[in-house]
Every structure is written in structure tokens, then in C-alpha cells.
Amino acid sequence: MKILAIESTCDETSASVVKDGREVLSNEIVSQIDIHTKFGGVVPEIASRNHLLKISEVVDRALDNASLLLDDIDKIAVSKGPGLVGALLVGINYAKALSYATGKKLIAVNHLAGHICSPFLTYKELQPPFLCLIVSGGHSYIIEYKKGNKLNILGKTRDDALGEAYDKVARTIGFDYPGGAKIDRAAKLGDSSSIDFPRVFLEKDSFDFSFSGIKSSVMNYVNSKRQKNEEINPNDISASFQEAVLEVVEKKTFDAASKYSHNKIVVVGGVSANSRLREIFIKRGEKEQKEIYFPELKYCTDNAAMIASAAYYLPSKTENYLSLNAYPSLGLDLN
Ligand code: KG4
Ligand code: ZN
Secondary structure, X not given: OEEEEEEOOOOEEEEEEEEOOOXXXXXXXXXXXXXXXXXXXXXXXXXXXXXXXXXXXXXHHHHHHXXXXXXXXXXXXXXXXXXXXXXXXXXXXHHHHHHHHHOOOEEXXXXXXXXXXXXXXXXXXXXXXXXXXEEOOOOXXXXXXXXXXXXXXXXXXXXXXXXXXXXXXXXXOOOOOOOHHHHHHHHOOOOOOOOOOOOOOOOOOOOOEOOHHHHHHHHHHHHHHHHOOOOOOHHHHXXXXXXXXXXXXXXXXXXXXXXXXXXEEEEEOHXXXXXXXXXXXXXXXHHHOOEEEOOOHHHOXXXXXXXXXXXXXXXXXXXXXHHXXXXXXXXXXXX
């Protein structure tokens, strides 16, 4: 089964052909990061316009690089949300038109289901059940991926997503958007015990997260330093912030794995690219004899290959393709 998938939820225009949910035949990504960096974040209208400019070319390249024609494709897939409404509509309408013109079935996909399936592209042998931590720019969840491709949500963020907290802290200390990877690099040069930022665990036994408090603590710390005309050290702030949030993420994920008896832990979403997070999880995994899986770096951030995989394993139950709409605030509970 060869699926051609389209992804346009935020600032990456991507198209990919994947065979049987695991074998990537092509994965084309055009990133708009350079365009949005000068505005300090993604500007929705500019994102939609740039998706429109690039989508035909990206889809054509995905077919060419897979050495396939549209006729060779079995089904078409597209992210239906969550994301920016204008950006989503570009991908959705392009996919609908392709589907209408060729008569091939259109599969709608929850973008978060795409992140969840991203490790399948690398680990051909990985099978459920497993525990999955999703840490992206807009969402944070701990879920169970059960046999039979069923998801069970154990916890989610009550305010900011982890990637959002990274990006906001990065902006506060003067790094360009998106700042997550810059904090990752700066933290390696800093002292993680230099500033005592709060660890927010919420109620005992809760697998929910809250990252807005630590974001405010970093802002307060920086403002009070500036008021006193004291220098801030971005490396120390990065290291201390990162250590605090990752301590919470580690504890909740491994507690959930023990409570629900999972010996496989999968970490996905943009922040799964973080080198310190990987180090902490691998070390703890060795200690507790749990298998830890991360997507390859190219599949951590947004891409259409993961959407094609999710179309195979976790397709959205959706309405007739011609009435398919965009769902900007879709969560995982409504796949
Ligand atoms: O999954 P993603 O591409 O987009 C969403 O679906 O939201 O995630 C983007 C997020 C951004 O917040 C970005 O700063 C963060 O992932 N990110 C990182 C790293 N690389 C990307 N955060 C921490 N460390 C990294 N190395
Ligand atoms: Zn994403």
C-alpha cells in the first residue's frame, strides 16, 4: 500500500510517499523558518501564502523522488489538524483536489497521530503496546499505544506545551525563533545547578504537565537581573531551565511506564530531538531495562512521512472527503 501524504499544519510544506506505513520512498520538506524568524514567530497569513507557493512543487518532487506517477499511488492522506487554519486548508484542499481528480481515497490524519507513528519509519520491528511521550511545539501528552492501534491518554499539559515553553524561554534570553534547539546547544555550555527553577509535579499520581510556571519564573529571573543592571548568563539559564523541565518529564514518563507495565518508551515531537532529553531517557532506560525509541532527527519535527504512516496505522474517522474541514484545535481525544 503506497500512500502519498501532505503536511501543512504550521511552517513546513511537506509531501511524502510511504509504503506499508514504514518504508519511506520519498520525503520532501520545504521549511519557512527563515521567513518567520525575523518576526519572532510564525505569522499565520504568511505561512498560508508560502504553502500555496510551494505545495505543487513539493508534491511533484515527492512523486519524482519515489520514481512514481500519481497512478502508482494507492491512497492520499492529509493532516486535518491541529495547526493554523489557513495553512491546514492549503494542504487539505490540494489533497481533496488530487483525490477528486484521480478517484483515490483520501485519508484524514490527526497531526499528533503522525508524530506518534514517526518512530515506525526508523524501527521497522517496533510493535505496540508501548508508552509514548509526545512533546511538540503545541502539545504535550503521555499516552499508551495499545495493541490493535488503540490510544489511551494518561496525561497532557494543562497550559503550555513543552516546545512552547522552550521557545518562550529562548525569546526571553534573546535567542531567535524557534529557540528549542538553541537552548539545547547553549545548555551544554552552562551550569544546570546555577539557578533553582521550580519543578512542577502537580498532584501525586497525576500524569498531567504544567510548564507555564517555569516559563514565568525564567521571565521574572531575567527581569529582576535587568532591573539591577546585572548581566544574565544565557547558557546557565538554558541549562537550569532544561534540567528542571526534563526532571519532571522524566519522572512522569517513567512512573507511567511502571504503573501501566510498559517496557518500551517512545518519545516523539519536535522536543524529542533534544540531546539532553535523549541522554536522560537512555540512561534511565538502561537502569530500568526499558527500551527507549526516538524518531530519527529528520522525523522529529514536522514532515509528511509520519502523516503517511499514521494514515496506515491510525487513520482519522472522518466525514466524506469532499466535506473534510480543517480542525485547528484538534486534540488527541478526537482522533
Ligand atoms: O513537532 P514540531 O515540529 O511542531 C509541532 O507540531 O508543534 O515541534 C516544534 C518544536 C519547537 O517548539 C522547537 O523549539 C522544538 O520543537 N525543538 C526543540 C529542539 N528541536 C526542536 N526543543 C528542544 N530541543 C531541541 N533540540
Ligand atoms: Zn508537529
